[in-house]
Amino acid sequence: MSTQTGAAPPPALEVQGLTKRFGGFVALDGVSLAVPEGSITGLIGPNGAGKSTLFATVAGFLPPGGGRVLLRGRDVTGAPPWRLHAAGLVRTFQIPRPFARLTVAENLAVAAPGQEGERLPLPWFARGRIREQERALRRRAMQVLERLDLAAHADRPASALSGGQKKLLEIGRALMSGADLILLDEPAAGVNRTLLRAIAETIARLNREDGITFLVIEHDLDLVAELCEPVHCMAEGRVIASGRMAEVRADPAVAEAYLGMALLPDAAP
Numbered sequence: 001m002s003t004q005t006g007a008a009p010p011p012a013l014e015v016q017g018l019t020k021r022f023g024g025f026v027a028l029d030g031v032s033l034a035v036p037e038g039s040i041t042g043l044i045g046p047n048g049a050g051k052s053t054l055f056a057t058v059a060g061f062l063p064p065g066g067g068r069v070l071l072r073g074r075d076v077t078g079a080p081p082w083r084l085h086a087a088g089l090v091r092t093f094q095i096p097r098p099f100a101r102l103t104v105a106e107n108l109a110v111a112a113p114g115q116e117g118e119r120l121p122l123p124w125f126a127r128g129r130i131r132e133q134e135r136a137l138r139r140r141a142m143q144v145l146e147r148l149d150l151a152a153h154a155d156r157p158a159s160a161l162s163g164g165q166k167k168l169l170e171i172g173r174a175l176m177s178g179a180d181l182i183l184l185d186e187p188a189a190g191v192n193r194t195l196l197r198a199i200a201e202t203i204a205r206l207n208r209e210d211g212i213t214f215l216v217i218e219h220d221l222d223l224v225a226e227l228c229e230p231v232h233c234m235a236e237g238r239v240i241a242s243g244r245m246a247e248v249r250a251d252p253a254v255a256e257a258y259l260g261m262a263l264l265p266d267a268a269p
């Protein structure tokens with residue numbers, strides 16, 4: 001029998017009573033939820049529920065009105081994106097924004113933290129070291145691209161990638177930055193079925209093999225059911241249900257929030 005009595009580790013991310021107003025409009029109305037360490041947590045809800053606003057507020061892109069954001073138990077409320085980035089929390093966007101003129105590999109390389117070559121001008125004796133750092137970055141970028149099945153595209157401009165490949169590239173940029181908690185905004189939106197499978201498998205593999213925790217906003221509820229546990233459902237700026245997808249889907253408040261949206265194919269009794 002174990003004699004350990006230590007407290008349970010804190011969730012990777014905990015949001016407590018978060019509020020956000022845009023003028024008189026309440027976009028987040030006291031949102032509380034947890035993302036367990038090592039989970040792929042889902043965030044669902046009808047259009048306008050406040051999901052992206054929650055991401056923006058948690059990731060430091062918008063200042064919260066009130067409430068707290070805890071990253072592995074540490075209060076990071078209102079911290080700027082770069083500080084959260086350095087602490088391992090990275091968000092992706094609904095519409096990916098790679099540097100269009102850089103190659104796919106260069107897009108990854110510039111996402112790596114603390115590059116000496118960024119601090120110009122450089123003394124002559126530092127140049128060899130920087131070339132070695134650049135070679136190491138390229139090797140690391142190629143490893144990440146292999147994991148994402150994008151290695152064949154390494155030297156193409158990022159603008160040449162399809163929408164789904166750009167989403168994979170965004171995940172790759174987060175990996176290059178050393179993120180271990182990734183907020184993914186609608187990975188399936190506008191992606192064809194084949195790439196959707198690739199994205200779903202990539203998320204599951206990075207979670208399983210690399211221990212990366214995800215919080216995923218997604219409208220494709222079958223994908224959420226396949227990948228995510230737990231799932232939180234938001235509506236009108238609040239969390240209205242949390243739990244396993246089957247429980248959340250069966251919750252009458254969720255069915256009511258989605259009413260008319262035909263997005264709950266398995267909700268009927």
Ligand SMILES: Nc1ncnc2c1ncn2[C@@H]1O[C@H](COP(=O)(O)OP(=O)(O)OP(=O)(O)O)[C@@H](O)[C@H]1O
Pocket residue numbers: 022025027045046047048049050051052053054
């Ligand atoms: N910068 C802003 N200024 C004013 N209102 C905003 C702003 N950003 C979001 N909103 C409003 O806040 C509400 C929540 O928007 P949000 O984008 O967070 O919803 P969502 O759940 O992500 O929706 P969707 O699934 O359609 O992306 C919406 O009514 C939106 O119009």
